[in-house]
Amino acid sequence: MVNTPNIYCLVKGAAEGRTRLNAFDNSLLNAGLGDTNLMRMSSILPPAADQRSIADVDLPAGGLIPLAYAQIDSTTPGRYISSAIAVGIPEDDSEPGVIMEFEDHSLQNVEEIVRQMVVDAFEYRKRDLKEIKSIGIEHKAENCASTFAAAVLWYE
Amino acid sequence: MVNTPNIYCLVKGAAEGRTRLNAFDNSLLNAGLGDTNLMRMSSILPPAADQRSIADVDLPAGGLIPLAYAQIDSTTPGRYISSAIAVGIPEDDSEPGVIMEFEDHSLQNVEEIVRQMVVDAFEYRKRDLKEIKSIGIEHKAENCASTFAAAVLWYE
Amino acid sequence: MVNTPNIYCLVKGAAEGRTRLNAFDNSLLNAGLGDTNLMRMSSILPPAADQRSIADVDLPAGGLIPLAYAQIDSTTPGRYISSAIAVGIPEDDSEPGVIMEFEDHSLQNVEEIVRQMVVDAFEYRKRDLKEIKSIGIEHKAENCASTFAAAVLWYE
Numbered sequence: 001m002v003n004t005p006n007i008y009c010l011v012k013g014a015a016e017g018r019t020r021l022n023a024f025d026n027s028l029l030n031a032g033l034g035d036t037n038l039m040r041m042s043s044i045l046p047p048a049a050d051q052r053s054i055a056d057v058d059l060p061a062g063g064l065i066p067l068a069y070a071q072i073d074s075t076t077p078g079r080y081i082s083s084a085i086a087v088g089i090p091e092d093d094s095e096p097g098v099i100m101e102f103e104d105h106s107l108q109n110v111e112e113i114v115r116q117m118v119v120d121a122f123e124y125r126k127r128d129l130k131e132i133k134s135i136g137i138e139h140k141a142e143n144c145a146s147t148f149a150a151a152v153l154w155y156e
Numbered sequence: 157m158v159n160t161p162n163i164y165c166l167v168k169g170a171a172e173g174r175t176r177l178n179a180f181d182n183s184l185l186n187a188g189l190g191d192t193n194l195m196r197m198s199s200i201l202p203p204a205a206d207q208r209s210i211a212d213v214d215l216p217a218g219g220l221i222p223l224a225y226a227q228i229d230s231t232t233p234g235r236y237i238s239s240a241i242a243v244g245i246p247e248d249d250s251e252p253g254v255i256m257e258f259e260d261h262s263l264q265n266v267e268e269i270v271r272q273m274v275v276d277a278f279e280y281r282k283r284d285l286k287e288i289k290s291i292g293i294e295h296k297a298e299n300c301a302s303t304f305a306a307a308v309l310w311y312e
Numbered sequence: 313m314v315n316t317p318n319i320y321c322l323v324k325g326a327a328e329g330r331t332r333l334n335a336f337d338n339s340l341l342n343a344g345l346g347d348t349n350l351m352r353m354s355s356i357l358p359p360a361a362d363q364r365s366i367a368d369v370d371l372p373a374g375g376l377i378p379l380a381y382a383q384i385d386s387t388t389p390g391r392y393i394s395s396a397i398a399v400g401i402p403e404d405d406s407e408p409g410v411i412m413e414f415e416d417h418s419l420q421n422v423e424e425i426v427r428q429m430v431v432d433a434f435e436y437r438k439r440d441l442k443e444i445k446s447i448g449i450e451h452k453a454e455n456c457a458s459t460f461a462a463a464v465l466w467y468e
Contacts, residue, residue, distance in 0.1 A: 001158075001159065001161075001219075001220075001310070001311045002158055002219075002220040002313075002314055003313065004216050004217075004218050004219045004220065005218070005220075005313075017432065017436070018428070018429070018432050019414075019425070019429055019432075021412060021413070021414070021429060022412075022429055022432050022433060022436070024354075025354075025410070025433055025436075026436055028354065029436065029437070034437070035356050035408045035437075036354075036356060037353040037354055037355065037356050037378065037380075037465070038353060038354040039195060039351060039353050039378075041193040041194060041195050041220065042180075042181075042184065042192075042193055042194040043193065044191050044192060044193050044217070044218045045218060046216075046217065046218025046219070047217050047218060049218070060316050060358075061316075061356070061358065061359050061407070061408040062316050062317070062356045062357060062358025062359060062361070062408045063313075063314075063316045063358070064313075064314040064316065064317075064353065064378055066193065066195075066220055068193075095217070096191045096217040096218045098181075100177060100178075101177070102175075102177070113175070116174070117174070117175055117177060117178055120173065120174050120175075120178050121178060121181055124173070124178070124181075124182055124185065125185070125190070125191075153193070154313070155313045157314070157315065157317075157375075157376075157466070157467045158314055158375075158376040160372050160373075160374050160375045160376065161374070161376075195351060197349040197350060197351050197376065198336075198337075198340065198348075198349055198350040199349065200347050200348060200349050200373070200374045201374060202372075202373065202374025202375070203373050203374060205374070222349065222351075222376055224349075251373070252347045252373040252374045254337075256333060256334075257333070258331075258333070269331070272330070273330070273331055273333060273334055276329065276330050276331075276334050277334060277337055280329070280334070280337075280338055280341065281341070281346070281347075309349070
């Protein structure tokens with residue numbers, strides 16, 4: 001089995017590219033995750049995981065990195081696209097937190113919704129919520145654009 | 157590399173939620189998989205894997221859990237949605253089995269199809285099929301609903 | 313954490329099936345990856361990874377196999393479908409390479425695009441590109457067909 005991660009980083013990126021996959025790849029580089037292999041997962045924060053800045057974490061090149069992410073792309077010039085991620089931290093740090101992701105057009109709308117999604121997830125669990133951390137990014141597409149926001153899980 | 161799992165659990169869940177992702181999250185909780193990180197995979201049963209009840213398996217909170225799943229959501233009030241998963245067990249337990257997933261509206265239809273998919277997968281492999289185990293769930297959407305059925309792979 | 317893979321294989325497959333998932337499953341068998349559990353990832357070649365033939369690699373039955381892949385299916389009789397994957401190898405083998413995947417109708421078109429995607433990814437990184445390796449497959453759908461091309465990452 002794979003060990004449960006014990007740190008997390010919130011990251012965001014936006015970029016243009018010639019194809020949708022290139023735009024996605026470039027938005028990963030912009031977010032500081034380029035040159036890693038992302039393993040997308042459903043989205044729980046392990047108990048007592050500590051936050052780190054992505055700049056302080058040494059992800060191995062080509063390594064397999066678990067994460068939860070929001071991503072959207074657009075090939076419509078002038079269209080706004082936004083991605084946001086929110087993490088809910090429980091009062092009791094022996095309990096897991098929740099990660100929610102959302103993507104749409106206006107960042108204000110996207111970030112409001114993704115934070116509400118965390119509130120709902122804690123209410124459904126009847127778990128006390130201590131704090132919500134969120135991060136998001138908005139970009140006006142020129143030709144072919146991607147926005148990306150993620151909670152990366154890792155080890156230290 | 158990740159070790160090959162040696163046990164599996166069949167689970168199912170259905171729930172409402174304020175958003176599609178919240179409904180999905182709630183259906184995972186209903187299935188007994190809440191508070192884990194699901195890593196979706198294509199869908200083979202490792203040779204000689206033993207079945208366990210999810211209630212008897214201690215999945216770590218926030219842990220990375222490999223699984224194959226069917227999932228569908230709907231925001232149409234009154235619409236039926238169904239998810240089912242089927243596992244084909246080979247006669248020769250040194251050979252791998254097959255996991256198939258399907259989702260649509262009526263459970264009777266979905267479960268018939270997913271079981272036939274296992275029959276087809278064994279025929280294509282010219283492998284003798286001993287038994288099919290399947291599990292499914294049907295739900296009538298109120299506002300925003302999700303159904304979920306999975307074969308979880310794990311270790312003991 | 314999961315160790316970073318150090319070998320890769322380029323594979324391709326095409327097949328018909330009674331359902332889209334069966335056609336996909338059959339195309340995996342055709343590619344030599346049947347009977348494994350595929351974990352799809354975003355798509356970086358670890359530094360100095362060596363190429364192997366899939367025939368020379370002993371993937372465990374039911375094992376969890378990281379890979380990047382292109383896949384398309386069609387239920388339109390007579391429709392051509394194609395999947396291709398390209399790997400960019402850097403001049404400096406202490407740096408990671410890039411894997412790009414694309415799928416559409418004509419293989420000539422798909423393979424040209426996927427190779428250009430690698431060129432773009434290296435240019436965006438300002439990294440010197442030594443060589444592109446690509447593999448692709450085209451199939452004319454009869455009833456329900458799938459094509460598949462992948463870069464499988466593994467260990468030796």
